[in-house]
Amino acid sequence: MKHTLKNMLSLVLLLGTIVFALSSCYSGYEGRYYHQYHHHHREWYQSHHQPEPAGVRWDVDVDRH
Numbered sequence: 001m002k003h004t005l006k007n008m009l010s011l012v013l014l015l016g017t018i019v020f021a022l023s024s025c026y027s028g029y030e031g032r033y034y035h036q037y038h039h040h041h042r043e044w045y046q047s048h049h050q051p052e053p054a055g056v057r058w059d060v061d062v063d064r065h
Helices: 002-037 042-047
Strands: none
Touching: none
């Protein structure tokens, strides 16, 4: 029983470490990318009477490969 509990605890610790590492990767590069480039579409700004963000290129097609 002790051996099984020790293996389960080790497995939970390993999975927790992997999940933490993957979440910190997202909050690092991808989080910065999201906060830097996330914006609404042009019509959203016009309908909400807010100025469009400076430096946003509306002609860029992000789905193009």
